[in-house]
Amino acid sequence: MTSARDWLRTDRLPHIYCTGCGNGTVINCTLAAISGMGWERDETVFVSGIGCSSRAPGYIQTDSLHTTHGRALAFATGVKLAKPDLNVVVFTGDGDLAAIGGNHFIHACRRNVDMTVVCMNNQIYGMTGGQGSPTTPMGAQSTTTPYGSAEAAFDLAELAVAAGANYVARWTAYHVKELTKAIATGLQTPGLSFIEVMTQCPTNYGRRNKQRRVSDMIEHMRTHALLIEKKRRLESEGTPIPEGMFTVGELVRRARPAMGVRR
């Protein structure tokens, strides 16, 4: 069995991520899950769009397709359907997936193409310097929401559930064990698996939103993550859910008909 380290393209290091960025954690958890699957590097392809998260495939020692902004899932659909024997993993971000790529996102979930999509949701456009994205919380500061975001944010995991993905989970860069396990479950589930990872962008989000230190951001994720089971219990009791909480855990695991499953 390989270890996560075996999958790294060491001649590409060091990476471009800022100090304190959560993306490295997500990559590490993903590679750990893949190593645990016993997958071969020669049979695995990473696909991504544009943004910080989408740079991840460039650091992984497999065939990899770093594509255009928002289009990763459409490219990945072509790879997987043309050659179902390949394992396909997509790295994407909130802007890439939910803004410019929103249409491809819902249709990939609807088709339920057999691939695993890991979305690093840092609630901001990081690479371009901190503009508001479709997941920037209402009221949050960004360079394009200087008076606080006036728009409602997308719940990406709920969107994937509604659109038909076979497996949907959400964790954070703090919950590394749970995240690794969720990605592994996603890799094992035929059809489209969507794992949303709330992750910290200290440079472009925390700095503008009263979470100056990385530890503040981690602490925020830790204290605002609400287990889906607990949320359901609170709801059934009629207990109000505190403001600013987001659900984590497994939102759905099902067996809708899938495309591109290895024959």
Next chain:
Amino acid sequence: MRREVRFSGFGGQGIILSVVTLGRAAALYDGKYAVQTQVYGPEARGGASMAQVIIDDAPILFPEVTDPDIFVIMSQQGFEKYGVHASKDAIMLVDSGLVHSRPDCRACEIPATAEAKATLGREIVANIVMLGALVASTGVVSRDAIEKAVLDSVPKGTEELNRKALMRGFELGEEACKL
């Protein structure tokens, strides 16, 4: 010799299929050249449908129909839209029960739809009757070629009906056009 044939009628009469069949007859069974075109677009739905074919012994260079020699008109609207400007030396076969106007050029009255209903029991083969009449009256392709082309393009199980329609068309064409 280059001959340009235009069919027009309403949607559902098999106008386009007729012209494709005529082109197939020329190109596949008569050793001739054919270029078939048709009108596309929303105006072709519900309203007048139109398709044309150029048939020649030599390769067809310019592929568009400019001045048809032969018209087959199966609806009044088709006449008004695609038949009314027929040149004087053209020949026009009209479905006499459906087209009320008559052109300035020579016209052959073929009661194709009425005949298909009365004699053959199926209105749907009116276009095949027209094809037969067209071939009998103009010789634009051989009778043998059109028969083969009709039989290999109609749904299985309808061959006999279509053959009868074609034969009836040959007779009507001979009578109506006084060859």
Next chain:
Amino acid sequence: MSRIEFMQGNTASAEGALAAGCRFFGCYPITPSTEIAEHMARKLPKAGGTFIPMEDEIGSIASVIGAAWTGARAMTATSGPGFSLMMENLGYAVMTETPLVVVNIQRGGPSTGQPTRAAQGDMMQCRFGSHGDMATIAITPNSVQEMFDLTAKAFNLADRYRVPTFVMSDEIIGHMRERIVIPDSVETVSRPPLAEGELPFAAGDDGIPGFAPFGTGRHVHVTGLTHDERGYPDTTDAEAHDALVRRLYRKVESARREMADYEVTNPDAESVFVTYGPPSRTVQQLLHDRQDEGVGHLRLRVVWPFPEFALQEFADAKVFLMPELNMGQMAREVERHVDQPVIPIPKLGGELHTPAELASVLEAHR
């Protein structure tokens, strides 16, 4: 056994693709190209290929690029509005040297324009439509037979040069039916393989790197960013960018003699028509009717890269006349290469110039 059929141009294009071994088709329906997708939807699964209706043309070309990297011959078909949507990813395909074929059944533009009428208004777009400098290949059929032959050929050009290749047809040729001979097999050229120990984006003298499909253990990193020979991003080094873009440009432009495909009629003529696509048939008709050796005709089948040397075959030419179904797009290219006057003869609206119309322009310039 070859077979003879009476077939529509769009169907013939799909048949040519199947004969060439196309095994992936990403689709979004658009008039007047849709018959190609419909034919592939029926035939491709039976040939062991994949047909996938995508959510838009951005997705369809993206899926085609993804499929091409698995080693499959992959294509899509579209028309103007869809072609416009594909531009960004076509630039990506140029940058990543992804072989693929796009059949564009051109219709009247700009915008939604005339969905059911022919035009040749995308001739510059297929060459310059995506941002940045690039070179692509475009071929222009003028018959149903050529829809088959040139679509098959497009896959060879795409694979040989590792560049998106466009079959720039139009509603006239796409929708007409003619007699066609479908051969038993067509000649195929493979992608140059990536040699052992060679870097995935290192090119030899011809400027074309070897190709290693995904899943063959070469761990190729493909990116639209400026990259080095390993395929790794190198986005700030001026020399690296200069070298890459010049190579991508030159590998196509420097091969224009080897891929040239044109017909010359009456090379001693003083008045010369230059055509591509269906206007060539009007000129052929005119020349056939007049039997006048004073009128020449250069008919291009490969339009990009532009074979400027073909114009030199008319040593006595005094004027070049260019009937196009656009405002004179390729006339500007011809103008660039000759000293003689170049007369654009634009025709818009969906119909061909008639032989009489061309004859009157010819007389006016003799």
